[in-house]
Amino acid sequence: xxxxxxxxxxxxxxxxxxxxxxxxxxxxxxxxxxxxxxxxxxxxxxxxxxxxxxxxxxxxxxxxxxxxxxxxxxxxxxxxxxxxxxxxxxxxxxxxxxxxxxxxxxxxxxxxxxxxxxxxxxxxxxxxxxxxxxxxxxxxxxxxxxxxxxxxxxxxxxxxxxxxxxxxxxxxxxxxxxxxxxxxxxxxxxxxxxxxxxxxxxxxxxxxxxxxxxxxxxxxxxxxxxxxxxxxxxxxxxxxxxxxxxxxxxxxxxxxxxxxxxxxxxxxxxxxxxxxxxxxxxxxxxxxxxxxxxxxxxxxxxxxxxxxxxxxxxxxxxxxxxxxxxxxxxxxxxxxxxxxxxxxxxxxxxxxxxxxxxxxxxxxxxxxxxxxxxxxxxxxxxxxxxxxxxxxxxxxxxxxxxxxxxxxxxxxxxxxxxxxxxxxxx
Numbered sequence: 574x575x576x577x578x579x580x581x582x583x584x585x586x587x588x589x590x591x592x593x594x595x596x597x598x599x600x601x602x603x604x605x606x607x608x609x610x611x612x613x614x615x616x617x618x619x620x621x622x623x624x625x626x627x628x629x630x631x632x633x634x635x636x637x638x639x640x641x642x643x644x645x646x647x648x649x650x651x652x653x654x655x656x657x658x659x660x661x662x663x664x665x666x667x668x669x670x671x672x673x674x675x676x677x678x679x680x681x682x683x684x685x686x687x688x689x690x691x692x693x694x695x696x697x698x699x700x701x702x703x704x705x706x707x708x709x710x711x712x713x714x715x716x717x718x719x720x721x722x723x724x725x726x727x728x729x730x731x732x733x734x735x736x737x738x739x740x741x742x743x744x745x746x747x748x749x750x751x752x753x754x755x756x757x758x759x760x761x762x763x764x765x766x767x768x769x770x771x772x773x774x775x776x777x778x779x780x781x782x783x784x785x786x787x788x789x790x791x792x793x794x795x796x797x798x799x800x801x802x803x804x805x806x807x808x809x810x811x812x813x814x815x816x817x818x819x820x821x822x823x824x825x826x827x828x829x830x831x832x833x834x835x836x837x838x839x840x841x842x843x844x845x846x847x848x849x850x851x852x853x854x855x856x857x858x859x860x861x862x863x864x865x866x867x868x869x870x871x872x873x874x875x876x877x878x879x880x881x882x883x884x885x886x887x888x889x890x891x892x893x894x895x896x897x898x899x900x901x902x903x904x905x906x907x908x909x910x911x912x913x914x915x916x917x918x919x920x921x922x923x924x925x926x927x928x929x930x931x932x933x934x935x936x937x938x939x940x941x942x943x944x945x946x947x948x949x950x951x952x953x954x955x956x957x958x959x960x961x962x963x964x965x966x967x968x969x970x971x972x973x974x975x976x977x978x979x980x981x982x983x984x985x986x987x988x989x990x991x992x993x994x995x996x997x998x999x
Contacts, residue, residue: 603730619736619738620687620736621736622665624679626665627677631679634676639813640813641664673804673807678690687736695733698724698729698740698744701747710923715922719915719918722946725946727949728911735909739910742768742771749768749778753782753785758790759792760793761790762792765790765794769801773904835908836965837968840856840860861902864899872891875982878986879982883985885923886985892917897974900914901972908949908967911949918942934977941977952966952967
């Protein structure tokens with residue numbers, strides 16, 4: 574019996590080491606290939622759009638200029654990517670303070686700006702992962718694996734490869750959740766002001782902050798928002814704040830350059846079945862509103878009830894549900910946005926580390942969460958059959974996680990949780 578146990582432990586450790594090595598290999602190989610393409614001058618990712626925004630912001634700082642003029646954005650983009658051809662320009666829909674924040678990039682060449690963009694984000698992400706890994710306690714290997722998995726999962730590697738804003742959204746979102754759990758609502762409010770760069774997720778975050786932090790959070794949000802507003806006006810002028818709402822509506826409704834069929838959310842899944850883009854857009858807007866209502870119910874009504882029975886596990890489960898709802902109910906969610914999955918993974922670790930043999934729900938949830946870094950790479954190899962089967966893989970994954978998480982929450986509320994499980998999660 575003792576020998577069998579030793580062999581079982583050895584196999585278990587070897588499997589985790591193989592998992593560790595596989596992620597490390599894929600992550601390094603992908604990033605090296607991307608770096609090679611950049612050196613060869615074949616770079617044209619999302620970052621070129623942010624660099625174009627920086628150039629427009631620089632010009633706006635010298636005199637009146639509508640940075641949301643689509644023709645102006647397109648002409649500016651053509652100049653930047655030449656001699657490469659750009660048949661259709663993707664509009665930069667981000668709010669005015671984004672233009673002000675990226676303005677310093679215009680002082681560098683495109684490639685050096687991209688390098689600076691990534692090198693500045695990397696330590697921020699590592700710090701965020703390190704702080705989140707404290708939820709793992711003294712499990713040093715688990716902490717190291719969590720940090721590596723966060724860096725080497727496909728959403729992270731892909732986000733860096735195209736220079737996505739997600740690499741800054743992630744550490745900011747992690748800071749919001751860490752501050753919220755520590756009841757530092759004023760600081761969480763200040764951080765939330767920065768999260769408004771991605772408007773599709775901002776309502777969820779602000780709503781949760783207001784429900785939990787109320788006046789303190791609101792004061793922090795107003796403070797951070799005021800600083801950003803003053804900075805933006807000083808950088809690109811007041812007129813760009815005024816024209817933004819109308820510009821956003823125009824850019825969002827014409828679908829120019831918006832890759833909806835590959836979005837990993839309800840909108841993306843609907844696009845695989847329906848050709849009518851405008852109908853899908855209207856449905857997606859309605860789904861977005863439903864998602865906000867769900868999050869309001871979750872934190873305003875369900876969370877207090879779950880907390881009475883589940884203790885610390887309540888925050889972790891509600892965070893997990895919120896993250897998945899934000900991702901699939903949002904009108905804009907791509908592969909890189911699933912970087913945020915690692916945040917609830919860290920918080921739910923105490924809930925999932927020790928599971929009874931018959932606890933099927935937690936075992937399934939642990940498999941989905943801990944296996945996500947490896948799963949995240951699979952769609953890259955199976956993208957063609959997945960499209961033919963009309964499956965958005967990350968969307969399906971999120972649906973499964975939501976279903977199991979809701980069931981666990983109901984179990985806690987009804988008291989259908991054994992004493993040992995409660996002790997493990999406290």
